[in-house]
Amino acid sequence: MATIKEVAKLAGVSVATVSRVLNDSGYVGAESRKKVEQAIEELEFYPNEVARSLFQKKSKLIGLLLPDIANPFFPLLAKGAEDAVNQLGYSLILGNVQDDVEKEEEYLKIFEQNNIAGVLSAVQGSSKRLKNIPLVNLDRVESFEQYAVHTNDYQGGMLAAQAMADRDPKQVVIMVGPKEVPGSFERLAGSIQIFKERDIAYHLFQTTSFRLEDTDETVELFFKEHPNADSVVASNDVYALAIMREAVKRGINIPDELQIIGYDDMPFSRLTYPGLSTIAQPAYEIGYKGAQLLCNCIENKPVKTKRIQLPVELVLRESLREKVEHE
């Protein structure tokens, strides 16, 4: 590989000038800058990022913490984050925390050791464990966190309940997401507001995770506790699909005998028939906007909105009955 000296020689400038161009610091005339850039290109000179990060005490790496890479919501979020950081000249280290605090601490340690420029985290509580490194929380955001991109869970809960309330529900069951995920309560509160306003009775079914591995057990318990449920507001798409599968298997007609709405709009939710109605979360955009926000923080650029809230929307497919128009 070419050295900085060779670049300087070819460009006809000093090593210090090349260094100023590389670090984007200090004055360099337009003409010199152009010559240096041409020389860099011609010699295929890529400054060693390790040497650079040691010198600058900051690398061009961004760490992303995910709670569960096997949940398809998070690969989409990761893809959005990755596209944004790449466009801005950074790259991404992925840490899959698997809802394990020790693993998370391990990753944060690795990030610090690599002089990481900033952290994106979809894992709760990272802000308590990170010091002096720019952090943007994604998706699972707590109220005290400073920089965040998340969706409006309360609105999502309202939209789901509204769609159900409009479709003549008889026995409503709301599946409540895991207690430790802050959004679960927001969604529940939003749904309850609507059902109360519309004077519709509902039952609650508490779940303990969003994970695929726990669906069999959860679905069994669900049908045991609520054999007559006819309208289900599910905690996410995975659980909604699992309940639909079990219902179809039992010969229960979807949506006539059991209507259901999910949450997330995972890519696979449109591959079944009946298709799953759901609340679409902009997973890709959460990652994308979060990464942009983080890079602005890292580069000390002015940040207009520290906490970005993205809208969710209702997606109607065949798992809900026709809307009933009341006079």
Added chain:
Amino acid sequence: MATIKEVAKLAGVSVATVSRVLNDSGYVGAESRKKVEQAIEELEFYPNEVARSLFQKKSKLIGLLLPDIANPFFPLLAKGAEDAVNQLGYSLILGNVQDDVEKEEEYLKIFEQNNIAGVLSAVQGSSKRLKNIPLVNLDRVESFEQYAVHTNDYQGGMLAAQAMADRDPKQVVIMVGPKEVPGSFERLAGSIQIFKERDIAYHLFQTTSFRLEDTDETVELFFKEHPNADSVVASNDVYALAIMREAVKRGINIPDELQIIGYDDMPFSRLTYPGLSTIAQPAYEIGYKGAQLLCNCIENKPVKTKRIQLPVELVLRESLREKVEHE
């Protein structure tokens, strides 16, 4: 953070001894080693990986290249790789290449600039573009590649065709995977061998990707070209599910009028009813074993098998008819 000097002081040894312990080089007495380790723990001293990697010219980072993070096969593979590298003291940088050669080159450049210790790649052709860095190819492996973990695609193609041939197929269509993926031909060859042996006629339907985004178009074309297909050997689970959805939508009974088998056994393939029969690929294990192999290469440990081939297996669910026993 504590410095190496403070560690040395607390342990009552020289800085050089601490350094030898950290780098695991040169002689250190058992007693001194123990004292250094205790001091490291007490002071929570974590050597800076950037400084270490500059010195050693090798970081503790491993790069993983994926063709498409939104395809659920790859997050599972990534999870396996991550678990293995973590256990061995490394961490993972993820690069999502999105079937884009330029993006791949961009990532390889970033990897080299960060003095990466080794690369795991599920993207084809990486071996041509990487020099002097240990590389293990995963899943999409070409015959000339030296270190690899992959499955037996030929056997998978045979298993899928065998399952179909045993179930009285009338109009067989084999969906062929994208031409540029080496495994596509292997699977096709395996399927053809079985159908030829059993004297069963078949049609071919060529697909251009494994991507979810392309399912609508592909499924439309499929039903246009093969309206009377009654037995489909699909190229992957995503396409199999998409064909099942369209069939159910059209009122075609699964499996009586149309039976189908997928490939991969994605986590979501068991969430539909009828459930999708498929060929299970050990995605997690491919990542896990690949990472172990890579770490052995990096650490110059003896490697018994350079190319590891993992078995695939038939998973039977409701999308195939009952087996017909011929006398």
